Amino acid sequence: MKNVTLQLFNEEKWWDAANISFAGEQMASGVTLAYLPQYIKDVHSYGMTDCWACSVNAPVTMTPIDYESWPALLDDLLPVGKSRDWWLNYLNVSRRSEFEQNYALLTHACMSPIGNLRIKEATSQLNAHNTQRFSINDVAQLQHGFLEYANEQGAAVGGATGAGGVAPKLLLMVENNEVYIDGDFAGKRLSATPYLTKFARNTRSARDNNILRAEGVFYQVLSKILEGTSIETINVSGMMTLEHQSQVSLWLPRFDVQVDNSIATRIGVESIYSMINAGPGSYQDHFFVMENIWNKIKATTQMSSQEFAKQYLARDLLNLAFGNSDNHGRNISFLKLEGDIQFAPIYDFAPMKADPEMVTRLFKWGKDCEEGGIVRFDNVVKELTEYCKPDELMAFLNSLAEKLIGVPVLLEQHGCPREILEFPAIGFNNLESKLANFGVHNG
Structure with missing residues (x-):
């Protein structure tokens, strides 16, 4: 055995x-x-x-x-x-x-x-005498020397992340514009910043790179429209988007690491797929997912059922508004804290409707609330009375929708690629009518 x-x-x-x-x-x-x-x-x-x-x-x-x-x-x-x-x-x-x-x-x-x-048996692979450093530009350019080093360190210290997707990713440390790999930093003094660094997926075409550029812009815009709410996204103050010969790298500060009194600690993260014990890439009904997760966390979380429902619905409305069709159970996770379980910040948030691989929604609303990519949130809230009063949920979604109306302008101001702004399947040009179709905006 x-x-x-x-x-x-x-x-x-x-x-x-x-x-x-x-x-x-x-x-x-x-x-x-x-x-x-x-x-x-x-x-x-x-x-x-x-x-x-x-x-x-x-x-x-x-x-x-x-x-x-x-x-x-x-x-x-x-x-x-x-x-x-x-x-x-x-x-x-x-x-x-x-x-x-x-x-x-x-x-x-x-x-x-x-x-x-982590798996104890794998820790023998960790390199305890790792002193090599590379410039950020070497990494952004995927220089041969850095790639050799990354391979020697285990191709990104144990892989990308099960809580993420299929884009090439590296788990890196950055200190004074120098990059190194360290998979054994927890419990030690840490002055570097841990990053999850993403490169364009698929064939790394112009479209693939525009999707990654847009992801960085999306986090900046999200951070603005979510101000004053309890919903968090990637910490944009430390985020970097670098480019070399039209090839983009997106540097995202990790939300599963924090430094207390100069000592690095790790925060527990569990994906929805793990929480409902479902296979990767499986189709799921949002109503089932909400019920399953709430029953498992309600005795521990400090969230109310109302806050849980609002956060869950907000994430789906944001996915729809921004054209992120990649809404599977690894792209939403929960942070496991001492005596608490909370939604992780919004991550893997990109305009996947523009992806050449035609990424479709794997999590959908049942009970005739979703059809052909149109979600009737005014009907969804009526099915969630065990969590929150429908009027309260709708008022929350209406308020979020009001902020979403200004998203196309914000995206342009932050340098979102024109190809993404004008991509027909995403529909930023008619976002207000989309929100009306979703039942969250009266026009």
Whole structure:
């Protein structure tokens, strides 16, 4: 029987938290998560599902948690997209079964994913004597020397992030305009800024680069229209968009890392797919997702049901308004804090309706509330009375819609590429009528 050890970072150290055992070597084989007795004894968080738990589905308890098949919790840790491809080739397992691939990735590539979890068996890959530095321009230009270094460090310290998408990504440290890779910074003094650095996806065409340019602009505009609300997005004060020969790199400050008294700490992050234990890329009904998640976090979160509903609906309205059709369950995550669970800042927020791969919405509203890309939010709120009064929800959405009307002007002011501003399928030119069709604006 194969096993791995899950480690959790809290209180300035990594804890051996749980044993994961695999009953067989198939994706459909059973998997058991069992917290280690010493961990339960030491952390005094019995029954909790916050930052001390491996998942909202696995409260800290003596009772093992049995999964009928491969748990989505582990998908959050695995490298995805380009990073997964690199690791499979590096480990020479690209022709193995999916289970064998995933197990190899767990034990070699999951030494430092986003969040406060890692696989202990993978940490032997960490380089403790890493002193090389590169200029930001070397990285933006993807210079050969930097790429060799990145490969030596594990192609981005354990991959991109399971809480993200398929665009090429690197987890980097920046200090005094110099870049280095460090997957073992937690619990140590840190003066550098941790970044998730994205490069254009697909073939890195002019369109692909415009989508990435626009993503950076979107965060700037989001930060303006969300002022005065409890909804957060990427910290734009530290964000950078760099360009070399028309190739863009977007540098996003990580929201899963914070520095307290000069010591770096990691914040727990869990994606919606993990929380509802659903496979990557699966279609879901928003109503089911909301009910499932709320039932799992309501005993821990400090959010009211009203705030939960407003934050959830706001994210979908924003996706629709900005043409972000890539709304799957890895693009919304929750932060797991001490005694609290909150929405993570809005991330992976790009005009994916312009993507040549024709990315479509995977999460949709049931109960005849969504058809042909049109969501009737005035009908949606009537189905959410267990969370919030419909009038209160509509007033919130109406207020957000009023701010959205000015988005095309803000996008232009912040340098959004003309191709994206005028892309027909996104419809910034007729945003006001779109909002009216969504039932959130009277025109």
